[in-house]
Structures are given as structure tokens and as C-alpha cells.
Amino acid sequence: MSGKKWTYENIQDLTGKTIIVTGGNSGLGYEAVKMFSRKGALVILTARDMKKGRKAKRVIKAEFPKARIDVMELDLADLSSVKNFVNDFKDNYERLDVLLNNAGIMWCPYDRTKDGFESQLGTNHFGHFALTGQLLDVLMATKGSRVVNVSSLGHRNGVMDFDNLQFEKGGYKPTQAYFNSKLANLLFTYELQRRFEKNGLDIISVAAHPGGSATNLSRHVETKLWFRITKPLLSIIAQSAAQGTLPEVRASVDRNVKGGLYYGPGGFNEMRGYPIIVQSIKESHSRKDAKKLWKISEELTGTKYKFK
Template sequence: MNENWTTENIPDLTGKVIIITGANIGLGFETALEVARKGAQTIMACRNMDKAQAALADIHSEIPNAHVEIMQLDLASQESIRQFVEAFHQKYDRLDILVNNAGIMMVPYGTTVDGFERQFGTNHLGHFALTGRLLDLIKKTPGARVVTVSSLAHHRGDMDFDNLMYEGGNGYDRQDAYGRSKLANLLFTYELQRQFEKHDVEATAVAAHPGISTTNLADHLLRRWYFRILVPIFKLMAQSAAQGALTNLRAAVDPTIKGGQYVGPDKPNERTGYPVVVQSNAASHNEADAQKLWQVSEELTGVHFNWNN
């Protein structure tokens, strides 16, 4: 084994069923590529099917015998989530790994089709509902794992339950809203692990973050001249999407990673490097906020986690 965890450390995944959201580009694509290389039945859950088809072709060009398929999923639509899960249930009777990877970053204020602030609605509520609707398969698959991708930006987040989704744009700041959605990802992960333990579910919930990686997540910001000026500096600071995806991969497949842990890069300030267990901030471990967020998320999405059967 290498001292630094790399794709060479990924075990054989033959027979495993893995869903990766946002798998057509960036971290999600690199994650899908590597688990497919190791033999997993890989489901690329993507909003844009044209881009997903192109990504699928790229994987098959490199791994001709890969067991990969694309399925449509728009996390900004609760109806799309319901339809995806219904279609998945018709094809599969197990789910070994769910990688809640997709997300949007620092977009202008707007709402999803269900009326949720876009970043919170997509990054947190979408994945909360997806996980809840897949819970039956997670519970019946021994050793299942749910990986939710957060960000260094969680340090900027706060959970203001009196104005959780910046109603009507009230007080909206695109960076603060992104930070809140990424803090919510961690609160959800840690509470999900507590619920697994409480209900004796043989599954683990793990979080990951990619540090600073070169993905297309913030390309919309390049329309602003002052962001374009910063691009060369950003590229000097950042690592490749393939390197950034190692945190996803280690969180998903390394048997030494335990439930409730957080995987990020090992270099100073966790901006780049190889994946190791890191620590998130105190706010992410606030159990009262986690329980409140869970309750609010169930009310907003209408998805209630069924632990009884």
C-alpha cells in the first residue's frame, strides 16, 4: 500500500452498486470513472442527459467493459428525485454506496421548482430527500455507505432557522448561502450516522471535501471581470479534479474510514493533497441544530426516514 492514499488503494468493487450524483463532470465524473474501473455497477445520476451521455462515452472509451449507466436526476426537483428512486428500485435491489456529490455554488438568488432557495434546495434538501427515499435499500445492504460532499466553505455557514432560505432574497449573500448549504451537508451526515447507530442499521455516513480543485462548479462567476482576473491565481492554488476526487473515493471505499468521519486533503489549510481524516468546525457538530435541520428538512421535502421496516 502507498503511504499516500491513491486510486491504487481502491479495492475490487465487483458486485457493488454505486450511485454518484453529478457524475457527468468534475469530481463526480472522476469518482465514477475510478469506481467503474474497479468493477462497480456505476449509476451516473445527472440532470443534463446530453452531458451525461458524453461522459458515459468518455468512460467507455477508457474502460470498454465498464458497467456504467446514466439515469436522470435533478436534485432541484422533488418530483425528479421521486422518479429517479422509483426507476432505480425497478432495476436494483441493493445500494452499496451513495455518493451525494452534485451541487451548485455561489449562484444568484433564485428558487427551485419547489420554492426552495437554490443552493440549500439542491445541495442539502435534494440529497436529504434522495437518501431518505433510498433508505430501504441502504438498510438491506450490509455495509452500505452514504458519502455526502461538503466544502471548506462550511466554515462560512450558519444555521439561521428564522430565515433558513433567505425568503424573497432577504439578506441573501451567495457565498453565505453556499456556506450554509455545505454546513447543512455536515450536520446531515453526522445526524445520519447517529440515526444509523440508534436504529442498529449496518451502514455508515461519511463526509468529504475536495479542498480547492479545478472543476466547472463556479464557471458562472467568470462573467464578472474581477473573477476572471483571479483565475490564474486560483489555478496555482488548486489541484486537479482527479486529485480532488480522491477524498470522495477514500470516503466511499476505504474500510478504515468510520461512520461520522470527514475526509479532506492533507496539506496545510486542507486546500490540496492526499485524502486523510480531517476535522470540521464546531457548528457542524451542534446536535441541536442537526436535529432541528432534520425535522425542518422532513417537513419541507415531505420525505420521512422510515426506520421501522
């Protein structure tokens, strides 16, 4: 296959692989579950709402009866749910080839997670940080495993203001909180890769973003006037969820992917197109910020990464 247009057809047979997709009931996660399961992987579709998760499985199975999909409950905005999910997973599965940290929320009004974290950073970063750390032993026990984090073009506007990381001092802006959480996804990805390398582990950490893709992500702004005005234009620019998921799918399964890389659409301004390696802003590579964020994340989530 040509390296130029990486598509669903490039996905190799995934029989024998076990893949977790967070937020697998909707949008990009749903399309990724579909692709992985069609190629033979056993996919753990996680959903915070089991009804939605089961429905997604039913729809996929109606089209591909051979698809192997197990639905499991996981609410990333609740550390006790993360812990329960990990315990259930470890009780029932022996390997984990890919952990695709896909779930996310965007531009929500100020809210807090069950554990009191600002909701966008809490769901998009802290929840996945805790999940990954608690699954580390299974990832380490699986040869050539991967962690894939889903960021966004919006990370370019993100800042790590450690004095007001969760808007404790006020100034909450829904867009800024989202951008910050997507920068956090990248700082985490690169730091995780450095720690995998330092510890000589056979695991890689990779990031991806979908450009602009038509999903349910904009649900919190759909009633806003500016959104209603720009929607016709957005729907012309946005690519389908099936196309938008390709960067994260490629990051998850392409054998040529190396740790620390970032994939996104190859078209204009990375808004659409086929997945290629892309670059993130220099701030996302700050080792200082990454270490600081790691320490805070370990402390706040009570998740200590045990690399040995």
C-alpha cells in the same frame, strides 16, 4: 499500501458493488465514476441533463470498454425528479452499496428550485436529504452500505440562521448561501450517523471535501472581475479534479472508514493533497441544529426517514 498517500491504487476490487454518484457527468463526480467503474463497480451515473450524462459515459467507455455505467436522470432541484429516479432505481436494482451525494451548485444568483426552495440549499441539501431518505430501504437491505456527502472548506463560514434559512427575509448573498448549504451537508452527515447507530443499522454516514479543485463549479462567477483577476492564482492552487475527488472516493470505499468521519486533502489548509481524516467546525457537530434542520428537511421535502 501506505496509509500516508491514499491514491486510486488503494481502491480494492469493487466487483459486485452498486454505487450511485449524483452529478456524475462533470468534475469530481465524473472522476469518481471513472475510478469506481475501472475497479469493477456497477455505477449509476446520475445527471440532470441526460445528454451530458450519456456523453460522460461514452468518454469513459472509450477509455475503459469494460466499465459498467448506467446513466439515469436526476434533478435534485425538483422533488418529483428525485421520486421518479428512486422509483426507477428500485425497479431495476436490488442493492445499493454507496450513495455518493456529490452534485452541487455554487455562488449562484438568487433562484428557487421547482419546489420553491432557495436554490443552493435546495439542490445541495434538500435534494440529497430527500434522495437519501427515499433510498433508505435499499441501503438497509445492503450489508455494510454507506452514504457519503460532499461538503466544502467553505462550511467554515456557514451559519444556520433558522429565522432566515432560505433568505425569506432578504439579505441573500450567493457566497453565504453556498457556505450555509455546505454546513448543512455536515450537520446532515453527523445526524444521519447518529440515527444509524441509534437504530443499530449496518450503514455508515461519512463526509468529504475536495479542497480546491479545477472543475465547472465556478461557472456562476466566471464573468465577475474579481474572479478574472484571481483566476491565475486559483489555477496554480487548485488541484486536478482527479486528485480532488480522492477524499470522496476514499470515504466511499476505503474499508477503514468509520461512520461520522470527514475526509479532505492533507496538504496546506486542506486545499490540496492526499485524503486524510480532517475536522469540521464545532457548529457542524451541534446536535440541536442538526435536529432542527432534520425536522425542517423532513417537513419541506415530505420525506420521512423510516429506519425500521
